[in-house]
Amino acid sequence: MNDASIETVLADLAVREPIFHRREFGTSREALEAMTEENFWEIGASGRIYHRDFVINNLLEHYKQPEPHDWPCREFSIRLLAEGLYQLSYVLDEPGVRRGGRRSGG
Numbered sequence: 468m469n470d471a472s473i474e475t476v477l478a479d480l481a482v483r484e485p486i487f488h489r490r491e492f493g494t495s496r497e498a499l500e501a502m503t504e505e506n507f508w509e510i511g512a513s514g515r516i517y518h519r520d521f522v523i524n525n526l527l528e529h530y531k532q533p534e535p536h537d538w539p540c541r542e543f544s545i546r547l548l549a550e551g552l553y554q555l556s557y558v559l560d561e562p563g564v565r566r567g568g569r570r571s572g573g
Contacts, residue, residue: 476553477545480545503522507522540558
């Protein structure tokens with residue numbers, strides 16, 4: 468993969484992060500299912516593992532309220548793990564939290 472195309476992937480992914488707080492990409496169950504694989508899971512700040520159905524159900528409840536802030540992100544980087552599979556990393560500066568959290572997704 469050449470640098471120009473990996474930079475395009477980086478730009479495409481960066482506008483979506485943090486993915487579930489960018490409501491313009493969809494807030495319905497169908498939209499959330501389209502954004503995630505059936506075997507999707509994530510690790511929360513607590514270190515607990517959350518599976519797709521749990522995450523989607525919680526997001527559907529979350530979307531009933533206005534977003535509290537714009538979830539600013541910075542220091543994006545990307546690396547190719549395998550054909551068509553990328554790891555995106557960035558710092559999330561959550562307002563009201565003293566330090567930014569480094570996040571990563573594939």
